[in-house]
Amino acid sequence: MKILKYLLFLILIVVIGGAIYFGTKDGSFDVAESKMINAPAEVVYNNVKDYKNWQEWGPWAKLDPNTKVTYAEKTEGEGAAYSWSSDHMQVGKGAMETVKVIPNKEIDQKITFNTPIGDSKSDVYWRFDTSETPGITKVTWGMKGEQSFMEKVFMAFQKDDMETGISKMFQEGLTNLEAVVTEEMKKFTVNVDGITTYNGGYYMFNTTASKLNEVxxxxxxxxxxxxxxxxxxxxxxxxxxxxxxxxxDEANGTVIFSACIPVAEKIITPQGSPVLCGAMEPVTALKTTLKGNYDNLPQAYAKAKEYMATNNLIAHPTAKMFEVYSTDPGLVPNPADWVTEIYMPIVTEGAPN
Known part of the structure; x- marks a missing residue:
């Protein structure tokens, strides 16, 4: 009996000591990871802001591809929410809600994990900071909060502490996000629209010679x-x-080209002006539309030339081909959304009926 009393006494001391240790242990945490992503802030923000995109790059997706995800009616902006449920211990069950948004700059969220030892709530934050290099964004993903007593006990027996586990997850997530955004910006489509008449008009321009790859x-x-x-x-x-x-001059890889902006009427420029006024007559041309980065223009021209050959169209001997930039990259940051119209003038008699 005395031995049993001593054992109970020792167990009591251990329990009290453990309670004191874990009770006084600082449970606050603030973990954040950052990555420089070669994409405009708006492009990255537009992907992160919608919970429906998270399954594409979230590090938990590969842990359990069968995770059940339920979206609220609103999935982006303040008040957006979603929840998940998984039998995988590292994924578990939980929910997230967006509580604050500053477009292209900040997103603040509340996350709740439903665990066997009770619910755990924390703050999640995103920051999208432009860098000194145009088109590159510093993306920060962080989480902060306070561990409960039971969470501190539980984490004491895990391979990684809470901060390390979160850090690894965020690093992987940001790497996945970069890959998704990069592929998103590479998307492009080419459509040969057919023969059309371009009305022409007056335009301000300047002209230079250059290598084809320097245009x-x-x-x-x-x-x-x-x-x-x-x-x-x-x-x-x-x-x-x-x-x-x-x-x-394709053989030498050179070109003489004019950059132009349309105006409503003829403008008389002073002698010696670097900017002149020109006029384009109405022209019949094969129109091809590229939606995507300008890097894909060679593919668009190749498709247009193939169409001309297939339909026996004859390039006009004197009229010059031209490109119209229907979107302003300064207002449309994602190259996948840039629209360029290509006009290749043709001899009218060569057009199919």
Missing amino acids: GEKMGSMLGQISGYMEENNLTMAGMPFTIYNQI
Whole structure:
């Protein structure tokens, strides 16, 4: 009996000691991981803001592909929510709600884990910070909260502490997110729309010669010069910017091209002005539309040329082919949503009935 009393006494001491240890142990945590992602902040934010996208890059998805996910009626913005349920111990059951949103900058959420030892609530936060390099975003994913007494006891017997476990999960999630966003921006489609008449009109322009692979690089500064001239002289755009390819030497990989912005009427420019005014006559052309990054223009031209050959269309001997940029990359950050219209002038008699 005395031995039993001593054992009970020792067990009591251990329990009291453990209670004191875990009760006084700091349970607060704030874990965050960051990653530089080669994408505009708006593109990354637009993916993260909608819970329906999380299954594509969430690190828990591969732990249990059979996780049951239930979405609320609203899945993005303040008040959005979803819940999940899994038999996998590392996934478990829980729910999340978005409580604050600053578009393209911040998302704050509340997460609840339903565990056998009770519900656990924490704060989740996202930050999307632009970097010094245009088009690259510092994405931060974090979680903070306070562990309950039982959670502190439970985590004491796990391989990784809570902070380490969260850190690993967020690192993997951000890597997956980067891959998803990168693939999303690569998407493109090409559609040969057929023969159409382009009405033409007046336009402000400047012209230069360049290597074929340097056109995009030079285009931005050229259009900026034209835009600045028009602003200084109170000239209003009458359409979207476009490029005219005056002369192409594919053998040597060079081109003479003009960057242009439409205006409503003929403008007389002073002598020596770097920006001039031109006019395009109405022209019959094969129209092809590219939706996607400008890097995919070669594929669009290849498809257009294939269509011309198949339909026995003859390229116009003097009219120049041109591209119209229907979207402004400054307003549409995702390259997958950029729209470019390609016009290849043809001899009318060669058009099919």
